[in-house]
Amino acid sequence: MVERAEAAPYLRYPPTPWWYFPAVGLWVAALIGTFTWWRENVGLFVGALAVLIAVEVLAIVVLQRRHGALPMPGRGTPPAEIAPVWRGYFLGLPVVAAAVALAWWLLGIPVAAGVAFVLVTGGLALYEQRYTRAAARVRERLG
Secondary structure (H helix, E strand, C coil): CCCHHHHHHHHHHCCCCCCCCHHHHHHHHHHHHHHHHHCCCHHHHHHHHHHHHHHHHHHHHHHHHHHHCCCCCCCCCCCCCCHHHHHHHHHHHHHHHHHHHCCCCCCCHHHHHHHHHHHHHHHHHHHHHHHHHHHHHHHHCCC
C-alpha cells in the first residue's frame, strides 16, 4: 500500500500532447539560432533571449497547471522501473550537447540549430515512450 502511494506521482499524469516535442525542439533551435546575432547586434540577441525565456516560463507554468505535481527527472525517488529511464535521460543530455557543439564548430550555427531540433525532438519523444512503458510495468507490478 505504501509503495503504491509513493509511486502514484510517477504514474498519474496526462499524456504529453503531440506538439510538445517539436515545440521544445524548436525552442532549443531558436535559442541556438540567437547566437547568430551575438557579435552583430547585441540588442537583437538580448531581445531574442528575453522572448525565449518568457516563452519558457509560460510553458512551465502551463505544464505545472496541467500536470499538477509532476515529478521531474532527478528529483525524488522513482520506482525501480523508472529510475533507468531517468538515468538514460541524463546520460543523453551531454551526448546531444556534444553533437550540437560539434555541428556548430564544423558547420555553423544554422546547422547546429537544425541538429538540436532533430535531436531534442526525437530524444524527448523517445524518453516519453520509454517512460510510458516503464510506468506501465510499475502499474502492472503494483496491481
